[in-house]
Amino acid sequence: MDTVERKISAPTLSSPGTRRLTEPYPCARRLGASCRLAAVNAHLDTLFSLSGRTALVTGGSSGIGLGIADALARAGAQVVLMARTEERLRDAAERIAADGCSVDWVSVDLSDRTALLAAADEAARRFGEADILVNCAGVNLRPPLEDLTEADWDRTLATNLTAPFLLGQRFGPGMARRGWGRIINIASQQSVRAFGNSGGYGASKAGIAGLTRSQAEAWSPRGVRVNAIVPGFVVTPLTKDVSSDPDLLAALAGRTMVGRNGDPADFAGVAVFLAGNASEYVTGQLLFVDGGFSAT
Ligand SMILES: NC(=O)c1ccc[n+]([C@@H]2O[C@H](COP(=O)([O-])OP(=O)(O)OC[C@H]3O[C@@H](n4cnc5c(N)ncnc54)[C@H](OP(=O)(O)O)[C@@H]3O)[C@@H](O)[C@H]2O)c1
Numbered sequence: 001m002d003t004v005e006r007k008i009s010a011p012t013l014s015s016p017g018t019r020r021l022t023e024p025y026p027c028a029r030r031l032g033a034s035c036r037l038a039a040v041n042a043h044l045d046t047l048f049s050l051s052g053r054t055a056l057v058t059g060g061s062s063g064i065g066l067g068i069a070d071a072l073a074r075a076g077a078q079v080v081l082m083a084r085t086e087e088r089l090r091d092a093a094e095r096i097a098a099d100g101c102s103v104d105w106v107s108v109d110l111s112d113r114t115a116l117l118a119a120a121d122e123a124a125r126r127f128g129e130a131d132i133l134v135n136c137a138g139v140n141l142r143p144p145l146e147d148l149t150e151a152d153w154d155r156t157l158a159t160n161l162t163a164p165f166l167l168g169q170r171f172g173p174g175m176a177r178r179g180w181g182r183i184i185n186i187a188s189q190q191s192v193r194a195f196g197n198s199g200g201y202g203a204s205k206a207g208i209a210g211l212t213r214s215q216a217e218a219w220s221p222r223g224v225r226v227n228a229i230v231p232g233f234v235v236t237p238l239t240k241d242v243s244s245d246p247d248l249l250a251a252l253a254g255r256t257m258v259g260r261n262g263d264p265a266d267f268a269g270v271a272v273f274l275a276g277n278a279s280e281y282v283t284g285q286l287l288f289v290d291g292g293f294s295a296t
Contacts, residue, residue, distance in 0.1 A: 046277060047276060047277055047278040048075060048272055048273070048276045048277075048278055049075060049076050049276065050072055050075040050076040050077035050132070050272070050275055050276055051076035051077075052076070053076070053077045053078070053131040053132055053275070054077065054078045054079075054080065054127055054128045054129065054130050054131050054132070055069070055072045055073075055077040055078070055079045055080070055130065055131070055132035055133075055134065055275065056079075056080045056082060056120075056123055056130040056132070056133050056134065056167070056171070057069040057072065057079060057080070057081055057082065057134040057136060058082045058083065058110060058134065058135055058136055058137035058163065058164075058167070059082075059083055059136035059137030059138060059186075060079070060080075060081030060082065060083065060089075060092060060105070060134070060136065061081055061083040061085065061088040061089045061091070061092040061105070062083070062088060062092070062236065062237055063234065063236030063237060063238060063264055064136055064186060064231060064234055064236060064264050064267055065081075065083075065134070065136035065137065065186075066092050066095075066264060067263075067264025067265050067266070067267045067268060067271075068134055068136060068184075068264075068267050068268070068271040069081055069092070069096060069103070069134075070095070070096050070101075070268070071267070071268035071269070071271050071272050072132065072134075072271060072272065072275055073096050073101035073102060073103050074099065074101060074268075075272045075275070075276065077102075077131075077132060077275070078102040078103075078127060078128075079096065079101070079102065079103045079104075080103075080104055080105065080106060080123050080126075080127050080130075081093060081103065081104070081105040081106075082105065082106050082107075082108055082110070082119060082123070082137070083105075083107065083108075083137060084107060084108065084109050084110075085107070086107045089105040089107055090105070092105070093105050104126070104127065106119050106122055106123050106126075107119075110137050110158075110159055110163035111155055111158035111159045111162075111163065112158075113158075113162070113166060116163055116166055116167070117166065117170065120166075120167060120170045120171070129171065129174050129175075129178075130171045130174075130175075130181075131175065131178075131180065131181055131182065132181070132182045132183075132184070132275045133167055133168065133171050133172075133175075133181075133182070133183045133184070134183075134184045134186075134271070134275075135163065135164035135167060135168075135183070135184070135185045135186060135208075136186045137159060137160075137163065138159060138160045138186065138201075138204075138238065139155065139156060139159050139160065139201075139238070140156075140198060140201045140238055140239075141155070141156055141200060141201065142196075142197045142198055142201075142241060143197065144197050144199075145197070145199035145200075148199055148200050152200055153200045156200040156201055156203075156204050157200070157203070157204050157207075159204075160201065160204035160205065160207075160208065161204045161207040161208060161211065164185055164208060164211060165211055168183060168211070168215050168226075171183075172215060172218065172219050172224060172226075173219075175219065175222075175223070175224045176218075176219045176222035176223065176224050177222075178223075179222060179223040180223045180224070181219065181223060181224035181225070182224070182225050182226075182274060182275050182276075182279070183212075183215055183219075183224065183225075183226040183227075184226075184227060184228070184229060184271065184274050184275065185208050185211065185212045185215075185226070185227070185228040185229075186208070186228065186229055186231070187205050187208045187209055187212070187228040187229065187230045187286055188201070188202070188205035188208075188230065188231065189230065189231075189232065189290070189293065189294060190202035190205045190206070191205040191206050191208060191209040191228070191230060191286065192206075192209070192230075192286075192294075208228060209228060209286055212226055212227060212228040212284065212285075212286070213284045216283045216284030217284065220283045220284070224283075225274070225279055225280070225282060225283040226283055226284065227274050227279070227282060227283060227284070227285045227286070227287060228285070228286045228287070229267060229270055229271070229274070229287050229289050230286050230287060230288045230289065230290065230294070231262055231267070231289055231290060232252075232256060232261065232262050232288075232289070232290025232291050232293035232294070233252040233253075233261045233262060233290075233293070234261060234262035234263065234264065234266075235249075235261060235262075235263070236264065243261075249261065252293075255293055255296055256290065256291035256292050256293045256296075257291060257292025257293075257295065257296060258291035258292060259291075260291065261291075262289070262290065262291060266289060266291075267289060270287060270289050274287070
Protein backbone atom coordinates (compact mmCIF):
# COMPACT_ATOMS: atom_id res chain seq x y z
CA MET A 1 0.00 0.00 0.00
CA ASP A 2 1.48 3.37 -0.95
CA THR A 3 1.37 6.53 1.15
CA VAL A 4 -1.80 7.90 -0.39
CA GLU A 5 -3.71 4.69 0.23
CA ARG A 6 -2.62 4.56 3.84
CA LYS A 7 -3.71 8.13 4.50
CA ILE A 8 -7.09 7.58 2.89
CA SER A 9 -7.95 4.26 4.48
CA ALA A 10 -7.03 5.44 7.97
CA PRO A 11 -10.12 5.74 10.19
CA THR A 12 -10.50 9.46 10.72
CA LEU A 13 -13.12 12.17 10.35
CA SER A 14 -16.75 11.23 10.41
CA SER A 15 -19.95 13.22 10.67
CA PRO A 16 -23.49 11.86 10.77
CA GLY A 17 -25.30 11.23 7.57
CA THR A 18 -22.54 11.15 4.98
CA ARG A 19 -21.20 7.85 3.78
CA ARG A 20 -17.50 7.49 4.54
CA LEU A 21 -14.91 5.90 2.35
CA THR A 22 -13.42 2.80 3.81
CA GLU A 23 -11.65 1.69 0.64
CA PRO A 24 -8.65 3.44 -0.88
CA TYR A 25 -9.83 6.24 -3.20
CA PRO A 26 -8.84 5.06 -6.70
CA CYS A 27 -8.69 8.49 -8.35
CA ALA A 28 -6.15 9.62 -5.78
CA ARG A 29 -3.84 6.84 -6.88
CA ARG A 30 -4.50 7.58 -10.55
CA LEU A 31 -3.76 11.26 -10.15
CA GLY A 32 -0.88 10.66 -7.79
CA ALA A 33 -2.55 13.28 -5.58
CA SER A 34 -2.14 13.70 -1.86
CA CYS A 35 -5.90 13.42 -1.55
CA ARG A 36 -6.41 12.98 2.18
CA LEU A 37 -9.53 11.43 3.61
CA ALA A 38 -10.43 14.75 5.26
CA ALA A 39 -10.35 16.46 1.86
CA VAL A 40 -12.42 13.72 0.28
CA ASN A 41 -15.01 13.95 3.02
CA ALA A 42 -15.08 17.74 2.87
CA HIS A 43 -15.68 17.51 -0.89
CA LEU A 44 -18.52 15.01 -0.42
CA ASP A 45 -20.02 17.16 2.36
CA THR A 46 -20.01 20.21 0.10
CA LEU A 47 -21.90 18.28 -2.55
CA PHE A 48 -24.22 16.11 -0.50
CA SER A 49 -24.43 17.02 3.18
CA LEU A 50 -27.86 18.28 4.24
CA SER A 51 -26.78 19.33 7.72
CA GLY A 52 -28.63 22.46 8.83
CA ARG A 53 -31.44 21.93 6.31
CA THR A 54 -35.07 21.23 7.16
CA ALA A 55 -36.86 18.84 4.81
CA LEU A 56 -40.63 18.38 4.65
CA VAL A 57 -41.57 15.03 3.08
CA THR A 58 -45.24 14.39 2.32
CA GLY A 59 -46.10 10.73 2.16
CA GLY A 60 -43.00 10.14 4.27
CA SER A 61 -44.68 7.41 6.32
CA SER A 62 -44.68 4.75 3.61
CA GLY A 63 -43.08 3.39 0.46
CA ILE A 64 -41.04 5.76 -1.69
CA GLY A 65 -41.62 8.72 0.63
CA LEU A 66 -40.27 6.78 3.59
CA GLY A 67 -37.22 5.73 1.56
CA ILE A 68 -36.58 9.37 0.63
CA ALA A 69 -37.19 10.71 4.14
CA ASP A 70 -34.78 8.17 5.58
CA ALA A 71 -32.11 9.09 3.02
CA LEU A 72 -32.42 12.84 3.65
CA ALA A 73 -32.24 12.32 7.42
CA ARG A 74 -29.14 10.16 7.04
CA ALA A 75 -27.57 12.94 4.96
CA GLY A 76 -28.03 15.28 7.92
CA ALA A 77 -31.37 17.02 7.34
CA GLN A 78 -33.96 17.57 10.03
CA VAL A 79 -36.92 15.76 8.46
CA VAL A 80 -40.64 16.36 8.98
CA LEU A 81 -43.00 13.66 7.72
CA MET A 82 -46.54 14.52 6.61
CA ALA A 83 -49.37 12.05 5.99
CA ARG A 84 -52.75 11.14 7.49
CA THR A 85 -52.31 8.02 9.61
CA GLU A 86 -50.67 8.83 12.93
CA GLU A 87 -49.65 5.27 13.73
CA ARG A 88 -47.76 4.88 10.46
CA LEU A 89 -46.15 8.30 10.91
CA ARG A 90 -45.01 7.36 14.41
CA ASP A 91 -43.61 4.02 13.24
CA ALA A 92 -41.76 5.65 10.34
CA ALA A 93 -40.30 8.37 12.58
CA GLU A 94 -39.13 5.78 15.11
CA ARG A 95 -37.50 3.77 12.36
CA ILE A 96 -35.64 6.82 10.99
CA ALA A 97 -34.69 8.10 14.44
CA ALA A 98 -33.23 4.76 15.47
CA ASP A 99 -29.86 5.71 13.97
CA GLY A 100 -29.81 9.08 15.73
CA CYS A 101 -31.33 11.01 12.84
CA SER A 102 -33.53 14.06 13.42
CA VAL A 103 -37.16 13.42 12.47
CA ASP A 104 -40.69 14.35 13.53
CA TRP A 105 -44.13 14.34 11.93
CA VAL A 106 -47.37 16.24 11.40
CA SER A 107 -50.61 14.43 10.59
CA VAL A 108 -52.86 15.96 7.92
CA ASP A 109 -55.18 15.07 5.06
CA LEU A 110 -53.49 16.92 2.20
CA SER A 111 -56.63 16.78 0.07
CA ASP A 112 -58.16 19.31 2.51
CA ARG A 113 -56.80 22.74 1.55
CA THR A 114 -57.49 24.43 4.86
CA ALA A 115 -55.97 21.57 6.85
CA LEU A 116 -52.95 21.49 4.53
CA LEU A 117 -52.16 25.16 5.06
CA ALA A 118 -52.64 24.85 8.82
CA ALA A 119 -50.33 21.80 8.91
CA ALA A 120 -47.69 23.59 6.82
CA ASP A 121 -47.76 26.51 9.25
CA GLU A 122 -47.55 24.15 12.20
CA ALA A 123 -44.54 22.38 10.68
CA ALA A 124 -42.84 25.73 10.04
CA ARG A 125 -43.55 26.94 13.58
CA ARG A 126 -42.25 23.76 15.20
CA PHE A 127 -39.31 22.95 12.92
CA GLY A 128 -38.54 26.08 10.92
CA GLU A 129 -39.30 26.97 7.31
CA ALA A 130 -38.62 24.11 4.89
CA ASP A 131 -35.44 24.35 2.83
CA ILE A 132 -36.34 21.13 1.03
CA LEU A 133 -39.89 20.13 0.06
CA VAL A 134 -40.60 16.62 -1.20
CA ASN A 135 -44.11 16.19 -2.60
CA CYS A 136 -44.52 12.42 -2.48
CA ALA A 137 -47.99 11.76 -1.01
CA GLY A 138 -50.24 10.24 -3.62
CA VAL A 139 -53.24 8.05 -4.31
CA ASN A 140 -54.03 5.90 -7.33
CA LEU A 141 -57.69 4.95 -7.78
CA ARG A 142 -58.01 2.44 -10.57
CA PRO A 143 -61.50 2.17 -11.99
CA PRO A 144 -61.72 2.16 -15.79
CA LEU A 145 -61.97 5.79 -16.92
CA GLU A 146 -65.67 5.58 -17.77
CA ASP A 147 -66.37 4.47 -14.16
CA LEU A 148 -64.20 7.15 -12.57
CA THR A 149 -66.52 9.38 -10.56
CA GLU A 150 -66.17 13.12 -10.10
CA ALA A 151 -65.41 12.43 -6.43
CA ASP A 152 -62.56 10.06 -7.46
CA TRP A 153 -61.24 12.70 -9.84
CA ASP A 154 -61.43 15.47 -7.24
CA ARG A 155 -59.69 13.38 -4.56
CA THR A 156 -56.94 12.31 -6.97
CA LEU A 157 -56.25 15.81 -8.23
CA ALA A 158 -56.46 17.34 -4.73
CA THR A 159 -53.89 14.94 -3.27
CA ASN A 160 -51.58 14.39 -6.22
CA LEU A 161 -51.50 17.82 -7.86
CA THR A 162 -53.19 20.58 -5.84
CA ALA A 163 -51.33 19.72 -2.62
CA PRO A 164 -47.89 19.97 -4.31
CA PHE A 165 -49.01 23.28 -5.83
CA LEU A 166 -50.21 24.68 -2.48
CA LEU A 167 -47.13 23.50 -0.58
CA GLY A 168 -44.97 25.02 -3.31
CA GLN A 169 -46.84 28.31 -2.90
CA ARG A 170 -46.38 28.09 0.88
CA PHE A 171 -42.64 27.31 0.90
CA GLY A 172 -41.23 28.23 -2.54
CA PRO A 173 -41.27 32.05 -2.13
CA GLY A 174 -39.52 31.77 1.25
CA MET A 175 -36.82 29.56 -0.26
CA ALA A 176 -36.40 32.14 -3.03
CA ARG A 177 -36.14 35.00 -0.52
CA ARG A 178 -33.46 33.10 1.40
CA GLY A 179 -31.67 32.30 -1.88
CA TRP A 180 -31.59 28.51 -1.51
CA GLY A 181 -34.20 25.78 -1.75
CA ARG A 182 -35.05 22.44 -3.29
CA ILE A 183 -38.43 21.08 -4.36
CA ILE A 184 -38.66 17.45 -5.41
CA ASN A 185 -41.95 16.30 -6.89
CA ILE A 186 -42.76 12.66 -7.46
CA ALA A 187 -44.07 12.08 -10.96
CA SER A 188 -44.85 8.77 -12.68
CA GLN A 189 -44.38 6.92 -15.95
CA GLN A 190 -47.93 8.16 -16.47
CA SER A 191 -46.60 11.71 -16.62
CA VAL A 192 -45.62 10.81 -20.18
CA ARG A 193 -47.65 7.71 -21.15
CA ALA A 194 -50.96 5.96 -20.43
CA PHE A 195 -51.27 2.92 -18.18
CA GLY A 196 -54.19 0.57 -17.55
CA ASN A 197 -57.17 1.96 -15.61
CA SER A 198 -55.36 4.95 -14.18
CA GLY A 199 -56.87 7.86 -16.08
CA GLY A 200 -57.33 10.30 -13.21
CA TYR A 201 -53.97 9.40 -11.73
CA GLY A 202 -52.27 9.79 -15.14
CA ALA A 203 -53.79 13.25 -15.57
CA SER A 204 -52.58 14.30 -12.11
CA LYS A 205 -49.05 13.04 -12.82
CA ALA A 206 -48.92 14.73 -16.22
CA GLY A 207 -49.85 17.86 -14.27
CA ILE A 208 -46.96 17.26 -11.87
CA ALA A 209 -44.52 17.33 -14.81
CA GLY A 210 -45.91 20.71 -15.84
CA LEU A 211 -46.00 22.03 -12.27
CA THR A 212 -42.34 21.04 -11.85
CA ARG A 213 -41.37 23.14 -14.87
CA SER A 214 -43.57 26.05 -13.71
CA GLN A 215 -42.11 26.04 -10.19
CA ALA A 216 -38.60 25.79 -11.64
CA GLU A 217 -39.27 28.72 -13.96
CA ALA A 218 -40.61 30.80 -11.08
CA TRP A 219 -37.90 30.28 -8.50
CA SER A 220 -34.72 28.94 -10.13
CA PRO A 221 -33.32 32.47 -10.71
CA ARG A 222 -33.33 32.91 -6.91
CA GLY A 223 -31.53 29.73 -5.83
CA VAL A 224 -34.39 27.22 -5.83
CA ARG A 225 -34.07 24.03 -7.86
CA VAL A 226 -37.21 22.11 -8.75
CA ASN A 227 -37.14 18.65 -10.26
CA ALA A 228 -39.32 15.55 -10.41
CA ILE A 229 -38.36 11.94 -9.87
CA VAL A 230 -40.09 9.47 -12.18
CA PRO A 231 -40.17 6.04 -10.55
CA GLY A 232 -40.68 2.80 -12.42
CA PHE A 233 -42.82 0.14 -10.81
CA VAL A 234 -42.18 -0.08 -7.06
CA VAL A 235 -43.85 -2.56 -4.71
CA THR A 236 -45.57 -0.42 -2.05
CA PRO A 237 -49.06 -0.26 -0.51
CA LEU A 238 -50.05 1.98 -3.44
CA THR A 239 -49.39 -0.79 -5.96
CA LYS A 240 -50.67 -3.76 -3.96
CA ASP A 241 -53.44 -4.52 -6.48
CA VAL A 242 -50.88 -4.92 -9.26
CA SER A 243 -48.16 -6.57 -7.20
CA SER A 244 -50.53 -9.24 -5.90
CA ASP A 245 -50.42 -10.70 -9.44
CA PRO A 246 -47.05 -12.53 -9.72
CA ASP A 247 -47.24 -12.80 -13.52
CA LEU A 248 -47.83 -9.08 -13.90
CA LEU A 249 -45.07 -8.35 -11.41
CA ALA A 250 -42.64 -10.53 -13.38
CA ALA A 251 -43.71 -8.93 -16.66
CA LEU A 252 -43.06 -5.45 -15.28
CA ALA A 253 -39.65 -6.50 -13.97
CA GLY A 254 -38.93 -8.04 -17.39
CA ARG A 255 -39.56 -4.68 -19.07
CA THR A 256 -36.73 -3.04 -17.12
CA MET A 257 -33.11 -3.18 -18.24
CA VAL A 258 -31.84 -4.20 -14.82
CA GLY A 259 -34.29 -7.10 -14.53
CA ARG A 260 -36.19 -6.16 -11.39
CA ASN A 261 -38.84 -3.83 -10.07
CA GLY A 262 -37.93 -0.88 -7.86
CA ASP A 263 -37.53 -0.70 -4.11
CA PRO A 264 -37.98 2.43 -1.94
CA ALA A 265 -34.25 2.29 -1.16
CA ASP A 266 -33.54 2.86 -4.87
CA PHE A 267 -34.56 6.52 -4.41
CA ALA A 268 -32.07 7.34 -1.66
CA GLY A 269 -29.21 8.45 -3.89
CA VAL A 270 -31.22 10.53 -6.33
CA ALA A 271 -33.12 12.22 -3.48
CA VAL A 272 -29.93 13.24 -1.68
CA PHE A 273 -28.51 14.47 -4.99
CA LEU A 274 -31.59 16.56 -5.81
CA ALA A 275 -31.89 17.87 -2.23
CA GLY A 276 -28.33 19.12 -1.95
CA ASN A 277 -25.75 21.38 -3.56
CA ALA A 278 -24.75 18.69 -6.07
CA SER A 279 -27.85 19.50 -8.15
CA GLU A 280 -27.03 23.23 -8.36
CA TYR A 281 -27.31 23.27 -12.19
CA VAL A 282 -30.22 20.83 -12.49
CA THR A 283 -33.73 22.28 -12.56
CA GLY A 284 -37.06 21.78 -14.30
CA GLN A 285 -36.18 18.16 -15.09
CA LEU A 286 -37.88 14.78 -14.91
CA LEU A 287 -35.34 12.23 -13.67
CA PHE A 288 -36.33 8.68 -14.55
CA VAL A 289 -35.35 6.30 -11.75
CA ASP A 290 -36.80 3.13 -13.20
CA GLY A 291 -34.11 0.58 -13.97
CA GLY A 292 -34.36 1.52 -17.64
CA PHE A 293 -38.12 0.80 -17.86
CA SER A 294 -38.79 3.95 -19.88
CA ALA A 295 -35.82 3.48 -22.18
CA THR A 296 -36.92 0.16 -23.69
N1 LIG B 1 -45.16 2.66 -6.23
C1 LIG B 1 -44.99 2.95 -7.52
O1 LIG B 1 -44.80 2.04 -8.36
C2 LIG B 1 -44.99 4.37 -7.98
C3 LIG B 1 -44.64 4.63 -9.31
C4 LIG B 1 -44.65 5.93 -9.76
C5 LIG B 1 -44.97 6.97 -8.91
N2 LIG B 1 -45.29 6.69 -7.62
C6 LIG B 1 -45.62 7.84 -6.75
O2 LIG B 1 -44.82 7.80 -5.61
C7 LIG B 1 -45.50 8.44 -4.54
C8 LIG B 1 -45.49 7.52 -3.33
O3 LIG B 1 -46.14 6.33 -3.66
P1 LIG B 1 -45.88 4.96 -2.89
O4 LIG B 1 -45.94 3.90 -3.93
O5 LIG B 1 -44.70 5.08 -2.03
O6 LIG B 1 -47.25 4.86 -2.06
P2 LIG B 1 -47.58 4.51 -0.54
O7 LIG B 1 -46.58 3.57 0.03
O8 LIG B 1 -49.01 4.11 -0.58
O9 LIG B 1 -47.43 5.91 0.20
C9 LIG B 1 -48.36 6.94 -0.02
C10 LIG B 1 -48.13 7.99 1.05
O10 LIG B 1 -48.98 9.09 0.81
C11 LIG B 1 -49.74 9.36 2.00
N3 LIG B 1 -51.01 9.93 1.60
C12 LIG B 1 -51.93 9.41 0.74
N4 LIG B 1 -53.00 10.20 0.66
C13 LIG B 1 -52.77 11.25 1.50
C14 LIG B 1 -53.52 12.40 1.88
N5 LIG B 1 -54.74 12.65 1.39
N6 LIG B 1 -52.97 13.25 2.75
C15 LIG B 1 -51.75 13.02 3.29
N7 LIG B 1 -51.00 11.95 2.97
C16 LIG B 1 -51.51 11.07 2.10
C17 LIG B 1 -49.84 8.00 2.67
O11 LIG B 1 -50.10 8.06 4.07
P3 LIG B 1 -51.60 8.00 4.66
O12 LIG B 1 -52.35 7.00 3.83
O13 LIG B 1 -51.44 7.61 6.08
O14 LIG B 1 -52.14 9.37 4.51
C18 LIG B 1 -48.44 7.47 2.44
O15 LIG B 1 -47.54 8.05 3.35
C19 LIG B 1 -46.91 8.74 -5.05
O16 LIG B 1 -46.98 10.09 -5.45
C20 LIG B 1 -47.04 7.85 -6.25
O17 LIG B 1 -47.94 8.37 -7.19
C21 LIG B 1 -45.32 5.43 -7.12
